[in-house]
Amino acid sequence: MNQEKNKNLIFISFFIMLGVCILLYFSRRVIAPFFIAFALAYLLDPLVDRLVSFKLSRTLSVLILMLTFFLLALGCVLLLIPVFSMQAENLAKNIPTYVGVFQQWMRPVLDLIHGLDSARVEEFIQEGLSRFGELPMKALQFSSKFVWGSISNLFNIILMLANLVIIPVVMFYLLRDFDAINNKLLALVPPRLQAKVEEVMRDIDQVLSRFVRGQLMVAGLMGLMYSAGLFLCDTPMSLSLGMMAGLFNIVPYLGLILGLVPSVLLTYIDSQEWLSVVSVVGVFAIAQAIEGMVITPRVVGDNIGLHPVAVILAVLLGGELFGIAGMILGVPGVAVINVLLSRGIAQYKGSTLYSP
Structure with a gap:
């Protein structure tokens, strides 16, 4: 009897979550x-x-x-x-x-x-x-x-x-x-579950706060890399352009566009050499590769307990579904889901459905 109730509860929860996700997707412009x-x-x-x-x-x-x-x-x-x-x-x-x-x-x-x-x-x-x-x-x-x-x-x-x-x-x-x-909201939770819900919310709060700190760290590192690279390329206003690109790197691709375009134009006008332009493009390409493959997966992923592959997948999937906002919120969203799944799996393993 308990097994049947647990199965029904799992199915109902799954379809409720699926319905909420569909509703959020189709109303994303209004609720953004x-x-x-x-x-x-x-x-x-x-x-x-x-x-x-x-x-x-x-x-x-x-x-x-x-x-x-x-x-x-x-x-x-x-x-x-x-x-x-x-x-x-x-x-x-x-x-x-x-x-x-x-x-x-x-x-x-x-x-x-x-x-x-x-x-x-x-x-x-x-x-x-x-x-x-x-x-x-x-x-x-x-x-x-x-x-x-x-x-x-x-x-x-x-x-x-x-x-x-x-x-x-x-x-x-x-x-x-x-x-x-x-x-x-907590008062709507049955009293016997309130302690567990509060514990889950504390875990989510810690994950999100670590995500914000990780993003700020990534922005700072990217600003330093951009500034140092542009300085070596003799780009005018290298420090300002590098720090601006690093700051806006929090929004995917925005920092790249705001930093690369003026850097290329100023470098070519100042030096009149295509080799210098290629060097500037190389600086941004290398920095983006390091950020996407090393810094974000390691810094942000380690802070919120996600595997680097999961971080990359969250960014790409979020961008595909919700655009720029999805790319920004994809990683913290997956981190929250990871917390809920971890708790759910632990609950499932402790239930009679797993070990009757």
């Missing part, structure tokens, strides 16, 4: 800001608890914390504005140099055009004219795609602006009521 707000609230809750320990109300503590972060963000923006202004001035001064470089790039193309045989040019023109009749239909197709694309982009912009409002509002209420929500 709520997940972000929850993640931020979860990370900031210890700071709120620390402020509450100084005899402040929880609402006031949340307001102080959010205001502090807003002022810090505003201060960073104000500090960066002079830097951007100076770089814009340097860009304006170097425009003649950039024009000269562009002319050098285009000279082979212009020489090729001037060297073409007139008969080949006429044949090319006739072929182009023969295709001219297809333009109205192609223009109509392009117009319809453009209209639908514009509507989609407008919707995405509206959604992004709405998220900018939703995230801080939801985060405020979650931070204010974080402990109350935890207590209410």
Whole structure:
């Protein structure tokens, strides 16, 4: 009888989890800001608890914390504005140099055009004219795609602006009521299971906190590698570009794009040598290989108790299912699942279903 109940419980739990996963997947765009707000609230809750320990109300503590972060963000923006202004001035001064470089790039193309045989040019023109009749239909197709694309982009912009409002509002209420929500959820658990649930939640909390520390460590190591490599390549602003690439490395591919593109452009304009550009690309390629194969699997994986292969699989699978957000949250999500599976397996081995 107990075996039959255990089997039914396992099947019911499996289908409930499957249904929740399907629901989350199809509603991912709507619930994404709520997940972000929850993640931020979860990370900031210890700071709120620390402020509450100084005899402040929880609402006031949340307001102080959010205001502090807003002022810090505003201060960073104000500090960066002079830097951007100076770089814009340097860009304006170097425009003649950039024009000269562009002319050098285009000279082979212009020489090729001037060297073409007139008969080949006429044949090319006739072929182009023969295709001219297809333009109205192609223009109509392009117009319809453009209209639908514009509507989609407008919707995405509206959604992004709405998220900018939703995230801080939801985060405020979650931070204010974080402990109350935890207590209410725990009260729904049968009393005989509350101790086990609290133990599991503590394990999950430890895993997630170690994940955050691991990600910050990875970002710091990547910033050092990028900066050192760009310095050896004589790239202008090597320290700033390297640290920026390392900081944004927390978001997969964002740090690579923000670091590689300006580094390549500045290096080529400064040195006028393709070998230097190849060296810069090599720096980013080697750093990415080391990060993907060694640093993240070892640093993050060891911190949260995951095998390096599981870390790589979590990043790839998360990106395939949920895009950039999935790549960021894939590893901590798998770490949480690993904690639950470990507890579930231990419970299963101790049940009569495993050893009657």
